[in-house]
Amino acid sequence: MKKLFLKNMLPFGVVVLAISGAFVTTSMQSTAKSALAQEWGYAATAQGQCDDVPINCDDTSxxxxxxxxxxxxxxxxxxxxxxCIVPLYKPD
Incomplete structure (x- = not known):
């Protein structure tokens, strides 16, 4: 009985594990890519120092x-x- 159950359920378990692994890998890649690109930008004052108000920008050229x-x-x-001397780029 145990061998029959294992023989029938093992392929189903492998397929479920493969599908869930594919979804996890895809979601991890898209999250990491978007997190790296975003950066907070600041307006420069007349003295070249940064203002206190953050602006959502992108560091990709x-x-x-x-x-x-x-x-x-x-x-x-x-x-x-x-x-504040390095300009940032418009976000997507």
Whole structure:
């Protein structure tokens, strides 16, 4: 009885395990990729220091820079020790 149950259920268990592994792998890859691309940008003050208001930007090189207010206004920069000198790009 045990051998018959194992013989019939083992292929079903392998298929279920394979399908669940495929879904887990796919979801892990898409999460890691989107998490790396997003970065908080900040407006630079006249002295080159960073403002306190974060803006959602992207650090992947693109054609358009990230602006404080949509498509116009001052550029958004990466905050590196309160120095805003590296511009960021518009998020997707």
């Amino acid at each position: 693109k054609d358009e820079f990230c602006h404080v207010s949509g498509t116009s206004g001052p550029l958004a920069y990466r905050n590196e020790s309160n120095n």
